Amino acid sequence: MTAPVLRLCALTAILCALSCTPAIVRAVPKDPIVPSPETATLVVISGQRERHGPAWIADVAGNAPPHMLGEVEPWTHFVVQVPAGRHMFVAYDDDSYEAIEGELAPGAIYSVGFEHSGLDVVLRPYVPNVDPIRRLLDETARVVLAEEQPKPDELDRMQKKVVLARYRYGRENDEKRARRFVRPEHAWR
Numbered sequence: 001m002t003a004p005v006l007r008l009c010a011l012t013a014i015l016c017a018l019s020c021t022p023a024i025v026r027a028v029p030k031d032p033i034v035p036s037p038e039t040a041t042l043v044v045i046s047g048q049r050e051r052h053g054p055a056w057i058a059d060v061a062g063n064a065p066p067h068m069l070g071e072v073e074p075w076t077h078f079v080v081q082v083p084a085g086r087h088m089f090v091a092y093d094d095d096s097y098e099a100i101e102g103e104l105a106p107g108a109i110y111s112v113g114f115e116h117s118g119l120d121v122v123l124r125p126y127v128p129n130v131d132p133i134r135r136l137l138d139e140t141a142r143v144v145l146a147e148e149q150p151k152p153d154e155l156d157r158m159q160k161k162v163v164l165a166r167y168r169y170g171r172e173n174d175e176k177r178a179r180r181f182v183r184p185e186h187a188w189r
Helices: 003-019 133-139 153-171 175-177
Strands: 023-025 040-045 054-059 068-072 078-082 086-093 097-104 109-117 120-125 139-146
Touching: 003 175, 040 068, 040 133, 054 153, 068 078, 068 139, 068 153, 078 133, 086 120, 097 109, 097 120, 097 153
Parallel strands: 040 109, 078 139
Antiparallel strands: 023 139, 040 078, 054 068, 054 086, 086 097, 109 120
């Protein structure tokens, strides 16, 4: 090989290495989902097959700052423990955001569906024995965040999306909010 070809190969390898982004999530084994008597268990499922970019789910409890729960990509789910009580869950991606609220009981498991609808993200509580929760859990990959703490720019973006979602949620009518409120009938054990 000639020197220019070797330099071109080296430059290509360097550019490829620099352009690779670290994984946001990593797959984990699908251990049984076991409720904790002290906390509520939240399962977020993205059962969409269409290819969209990642979306993030944040938790806002009371006046506490938002907390990143996880990230979903098409055909994945994640499981997290959250304190019992009232929560606002905010889903967002690069273009949209959505919020739902819920009153979560200790020892209960709740499933929330995530999907893209046009350009918007949509969160909705799943109802046991109505929605195909078990099938979706079997067919989707379980993931966790690759890094425990989001980077500062992602935290800033999360806080901005939470403010926008809270504002939009506050402007929705009571009927729309009630349809998406996570209630005791959404729990399964």
